[in-house]
Amino acid sequence: MASRKSSHPNRDRVDKYSVLLPTYNERENLPLIVWLLVKYFGESGYNYEVIVIDDGSPDGTLEVAEQLQKIYGEDKILLRPRAKKLGLGTAYIHGMRHATGNFIIIMDADLSHHVSVVYFVVKQKEANYDLVSGTRYRGNGGVYGWDLRRKLISRGANYLTQVLLRPGATDLTGSFRLYKKKVLESLVEHCVSKGYVFQMEMIVRARQLNYTVGEVPISFVDRVYGESKLGGNEIVSFVKGLLTLFATT
Amino acid sequence: MTKLLEWIFGVSLVVAVWALVTFDLLDLSLPQPYREVAWPMPLYLLVSFGCYSLATVGYRVATFNDCEEAAKELQEQIKEAREDLRKKGLKM
Secondary structure (H helix, E strand, C coil): CCCCCCCCCCCCCCCEEEEEEEECCCCCHHHHHHHHHHHHHHHHCCEEEEEEEEECCCCCHHHHHHHHHHHHCCCCEEECCECCCCCHHHHHHHHHHHCCCCEEEECCCCCCECCCHHHHHHHHHHHCCCEEEEECCCCCCEEECCCHHHHHHHHHHHHHHHHHHCCCCCCCCCCCEEEEHHHHHHHHHHCCCCHHHHHHHHHHHHHHCCCCEEEEECEEECCCCCCCCCCHHHHHHHHHHHHHHHHHC | CCHHHHHHHHHHHHHHHHHHHHCCCCCCCCCHHHHHHHCCHHHHHHHHHHHHHHHHHHHHHHCCCECHHHHHHHHHHHHHHHHHHHHCCCCC
């Protein structure tokens, strides 16, 4: 086969995007999200893989993941399960260890994100951002199915975050992001929080370490299956996390 | 410097300047009008900030996008996905 002139003569390695999907009891949603990822990435022509990190889901999520692997191939769907629910930060570390891409995309497996994944890729290429964060608060980003109370709490909490942390990003608690693999590795090393405060800390640290952060508007569609809760407990733990970040970063 | 320290530093600076002017700590003998204006400043700034915050959050809540289209599109895609996956042999 004659050699082909690449349309990107300076690119001697092809970009590959590893999507990390930590799952716990997502038997219903996992096939749908994988299907959407395969569809969007397939249409875009970008190279990708999906890494499913199941924390021993009792509902048989892993079994469904295995079926998907048979359908789409072991090079596209990787399974890296763990024995029990171990938390988000360690799920990312675990997933990254097996990722063969030079970019890592993290997102929720519960279909709460409209899968606008290719926008992240395009945005990143715009200015070679180290990190691209999905935001519900800018552009045509937004939410669906939220009542006034939830919107008020969300915007109020976000305002408080902006005032206290001045993070340089409009949406800190979102979990739909694209990172350069090296950047994510560095951030995970530097971050100490747990849960979604960990997500917040990652962006704050990213700015401190002078990484560039781009933003993409995303649509957050309230859980298609199952309920989402925003009660007193969540608010209290958010405030605690915020104050911790305020005092330590 | 952590954000907390930044705030402590900033607030201390403002309080120091305010106390200096209001209580004439350095015997600068500033004209009376300056002192009269300076005295209620902290409270005034706090209230202003409070009003600004309420207005900002209120505006943002009012303009919070409702993604009707995205939700609809997602529902359609779910239908399409289930059909396609069923054809490909997925047992749900």
